[in-house]
Amino acid sequence: MRLELDRIGHAFLGRAVFENLSLSLGQSEVVALVGPSGCGKTTVLQIAAGLVDPLRGRVRRGYRCHAVVFQEPRLLPWMTARDNIAYGLAAGGTSRAVRHAIAERRAAEVGLHARDLDKYPAELSGGMRQRAAVARALAVDPEIVFFDEPFTAVDVGLRRVLQDLVIEASGRDGFSALFVTHDLSEAVRLAHRVIVLSGRQEGILAERRLDGPPGSRDDRAVFELVQDWTRDPAFADLFDGSRDAA
C-alpha cells in the first residue's frame, strides 16, 4: 500500500465536508476521485498530500517522495520555465547542473521545446504552463502524484494530449496517482479505479474497478461506459445540476 487514508473527516468552520472516509492507493495504481463541485474532492487530495491536516482519522504513507499538480499551473512568475520545472529538485537539494539536465529531459517528455525553457511563465501559453507544471511534478521522480483537476482550463484537444501524457508517464515511471476530476470520461480514460464522492456529505457513494490498463480503452468504450453510468443512481449526484450547492 502506497497510501492509506483511514476514516478521515474534515470540517470548515464547524461545517462537516466529509466523515469517515477511507481510501487506499496501491503500487502503480491510478485512482480517479470524481464528484460534484464543492463535495470535498480537493480537500481529500490536500489531506492526502499533507497540505492540510485532517480533523479526524489517520493518513499512512508508504512512500518517500510525492508531487502535486494543481488546478492552476502555480508556476513562480519570476523564474524561467527551466527553474520552475527544477523547483522540486532545488527544494530537495539537487545541484544546479544536475537539476537543469533533469528539467530539460522532463520538459522534452511533456512536449516543451528547449527554446521555451528560458522564457518566463508570462511568455508561455496556458497549455505550455500546464505542461511545465506536469514536468515539475515528474522531475522529482515521485512515487505518487496528486492531480487536482489539472486539465479543466485547457481546450479539449490539448486535454487529450495531456491525459495521454499522464497515462504514458505513469506506465513508464510506475508512480501511483490520485486524480481528482469532475469529468467522468477523463476518469474513465486515465484510471484503474474510479471513486465517486457524494455531494451531500455521505462519503464514498460508489467504487468501480475498470478492466485493463489505462490507455487501453478506446473512445467508443469510454463513451459507452460513461453513458452506462449516467443511468446508475450512484452517479446521479454528478449529473444533477439542481442539487443545492454544497
Add this chain to the structure above:
Amino acid sequence: MRHGLAFLGWAGRYVWSGWAGAAGLFCIAAAWQAGHEAYGSFILPSPLETVREMGKLAGDAGFRRAALETAERAAAGFALSVLIGTSAGIAAGYSFAAMRLMRPIVTVILGVPPIAWIVLALIWFGASGGTAIMTVVVASLPISFAGGLEGVATRDRSLDAMARSFGAGSWMRLRTVTAPHLVSYLFPAWITTAGSAWKVTVMAELLSNAGGLGGDLASARALFDIPRVTAIVLVVVAFALITEYVLIQPLRDRLEQWRQAGLPWGVKR
C-alpha cells in the same frame, strides 16, 4: 558570453532611458530660470550662477569634507532604518499577533513630528552626527516597516502551498516565493527612505549645528550668500538623484526583469 551581451544590452537601455529623465530636469531648470528673471539674483540666483558656485564649492576641501560627513550620516541612517524597518515588517507580516502589536507603535512614531525627535536627539546625543542619524532612522523606519508588512501579508499563498508540497523549507520559501514578491513593495519604500534620509540629515544638521552640509547651509544663510544656499541645495538634490537612479533603480530593474517579460509589445519601456 551570451549573459555578458544581455547585460550590456540591458545597461545600454538603462543609460539611454536617462535622456527622458534629463528632459524632465531641464524643464525644472527652465522654470527656475523664468523665476530668476522675474525676481532677480538676490531672491533666486539663476541655474547657471548656481552651477558656477557649485564648481567653486567642489574645489573647497572644507566643503568636500562637510559633504562627505553628510553622506556618511545619511547612509548610516538609511541603512539602519531599512534594516530594522524591513526585518520588523517581515516578521510582523508573518505573525498576526506581532502585526497587531506593532501597527499602533508605528502610528505613534509617525505621529510624532520629526522636529520633536531632533530636539530629543539633541538632548541625548548633543551636537553630533548621532542626532542626524537617529532622526533619519525614526522618521523613515515606518515606511520600510509598512512595505515589508504589506509585502509579506499579500504573498501568494497558493504558490506557498505549491512550495510546501515539494517539501521546501521555510527559508527556501522566503527566498523563492515571498522575497521576489516583496521586492515590489520594498523598493518604493526604500526609494522614499533614501530621499528623506538626505533631507532629514541636512535638516537635523542645520538645527543641531552639527556641521555637514546643514552646517554649511546655516552659515551661508547667516551671510546672505544666496548662490551658496542654492548650490548646497542642488548638491543635496544631486546626491538624492544619484542614490535613486545609480544605486537603487538599476538593482530593482535587474531583480524585476521577469515583469518586463510579461508586458505586451509596445508597452515595454
